[in-house]
Amino acid sequence: MIRVLYVDDDESLLDIGKLFLERNPEITVVTDCSSINAFNRLGKEYFNVILSDYEMPEMDGIEFLKKINSTFPDKVPFIIFTGKGREEVAIEALNNGATFYLQKGGEAKSQFAELIKKIESAANENTLKNIRKIFSQISQKGTRLENNLSLITKTVSNILCADASFILLQNKYEELQHCVSYGVGENFKRIALKSGEGLGWKVMDTHEGFIADEYFSENINYATDELIRNEGVVSMMATPLQIEEKGFGVLYAFNREPRCFNEKDLETLSTFGNLAAMAIIKDIFKNIFKEKIQLTSTIANTLILEGIKQAS
Numbered sequence: 096m097i098r099v100l101y102v103d104d105d106e107s108l109l110d111i112g113k114l115f116l117e118r119n120p121e122i123t124v125v126t127d128c129s130s131i132n133a134f135n136r137l138g139k140e141y142f143n144v145i146l147s148d149y150e151m152p153e154m155d156g157i158e159f160l161k162k163i164n165s166t167f168p169d170k171v172p173f174i175i176f177t178g179k180g181r182e183e184v185a186i187e188a189l190n191n192g193a194t195f196y197l198q199k200g201g202e203a204k205s206q207f208a209e210l211i212k213k214i215e216s217a218a219n220e221n222t223l224k225n226i227r228k229i230f231s232q233i234s235q236k237g238t239r240l241e242n243n244l245s246l247i248t249k250t251v252s253n254i255l256c257a258d259a260s261f262i263l264l265q266n267k268y269e270e271l272q273h274c275v276s277y278g279v280g281e282n283f284k285r286i287a288l289k290s291g292e293g294l295g296w297k298v299m300d301t302h303e304g305f306i307a308d309e310y311f312s313e314n315i316n317y318a319t320d321e322l323i324r325n326e327g328v329v330s331m332m333a334t335p336l337q338i339e340e341k342g343f344g345v346l347y348a349f350n351r352e353p354r355c356f357n358e359k360d361l362e363t364l365s366t367f368g369n370l371a372a373m374a375i376i377k378d379i380f381k382n383i384f385k386e387k388i389q390l391t392s393t394i395a396n397t398l399i400l401e402g403i404k405q406a407s
Contacts, residue, residue: 096360097218098141098256099124102133102159103148103176112146112176115207121359122214130154134162141253142171143218144194146210149177149184157184160191169253172217176210194220225250226366233374241275243374247346248277251367255360257348259326262336262371263288263295264344271295271345283326286319293319294333295345302342304334304361304368310349327351332361334368336375343375 099116101124103109109126116124125142127133131153133145145163149156156175164170172194177184185196194217197210229250233243248260259278263271263286271288288295298305310323310331331349335342346368348356 096256096357097122097143097214099144099146099214100133100136100140100142101126101146102128102130102151102156104128104130104151105148108148111203112207115203116211116214119211121357122211130156130159134159134166137163137167137171141256143221143254143256144172144174144214146174146176146214149175149188157187157191157193160188160193164192170221172221174210174213174217222254222363225254226370229367229370230373233370233377240374240378244275244371245277247367247371247374248275251346251348251364252277254367255348255356255363256354257356258351260346260348262344262346264336264375265299265342271299274344280326283322286322288319294331295347298333298335298345299342302335302337302340304332304365306330306332306356306358306361308355309353329353330355332356332364334361334365336368336372338372338376343372346371 099122101109101112101116103112103126106126106128109128113124113126116122125136125140127136130147130151133147134154147156147159151159154162156177160173160175163173170192173192174195174197175185175188175193176197176199178199188196195213197213199206229243229246232238232246244262248262251257251260257278259276261276261279261283262274264274266272269290271293273284273286276284290296291300294305294307294310308330310328311320326349328349329352331347333345333347336344336346346364348360348364350356
């Protein structure tokens with residue numbers, strides 16, 4: 096699902112725009128007629144794309160864009176959608192980091208069809224950019240597994256506009272235990288699923304992702320239900336962390352309100368799950384290599400000492 100923040104001081108245009116854009120089932124639109132209120136939203140909510148008018152009384156679209164870029168480190172795709180057709184406005188918008196510039200006017204159906212294409216393109220490119228960023232960090236020598244997995248949960252939460260994301264890894268007791276998370280409370284980090292329990296083991300056993308639009312209609316009478324209920328979980332999805340048939344754990348995303356995930360969201364979650372599995376495999380081989388180096392060093396030192404003893 097692509098979540099769009101649409102900002103325009105003309106409320107009638109906001110209503111029309113929301114109506115046209117949400118005809119696409121992959122797009123949900125939040126509107127705001129105040130650029131200041133919209134800016135304040137960004138500190139509390141995440142959006143995949145920001146769509147903004149240019150001429151607005153409190154801040155024009157480019158001032159709005161500049162303020163966002165100077166305040167938030169994670170760049171959100173920004174589209175200027177305006178009736179102002181001056182070339183200098185378009186150039187200034189693009190020079191300040193706008194993803195696209197689109198002029199209002201003409202037949203509404205074709206115009207919003209073009210706008211939908213721009214929104215989808217901007218959102219998809221942003222997802223790919225974040226995938227490349229995570230892959231690059233995992234590939235770097237010396238990066239810690241916890242840091243890699245933490246970046247994945249934060250990115251998942253942002254890209255999917257989910258309230259939270261977390262990873263459970265399988266421990267030596269055959270439990271799924273909390274490893275890293277983003278957006279959850281401290282008590283929730285105590286979660287551990289015994290073999291066969293909950294959504295986690297369902298995806299581990301089937302090797303397939305799963306969406307629960309209403310979590311408690313899918314899972315009842317598990318020891319962890321109180322923790323999950325107290326966290327406010329409503330809708331949830333999960334995907335296994337696996338390489339071929341070898342599973343290591345589960346990557347989750349959830350919402351605290353009835354905001355459902357779809358199959359495309361699950362595909363995106365699965366992609367990030369594959370990155371998490373890659374990070375785990377890299378860490379396993381790193382530790383194996385380290386142990387072999389230590390063993391080789393121990394054997395070499397022993398042989399040297401034996402040689403010294405024999406020589407003396």
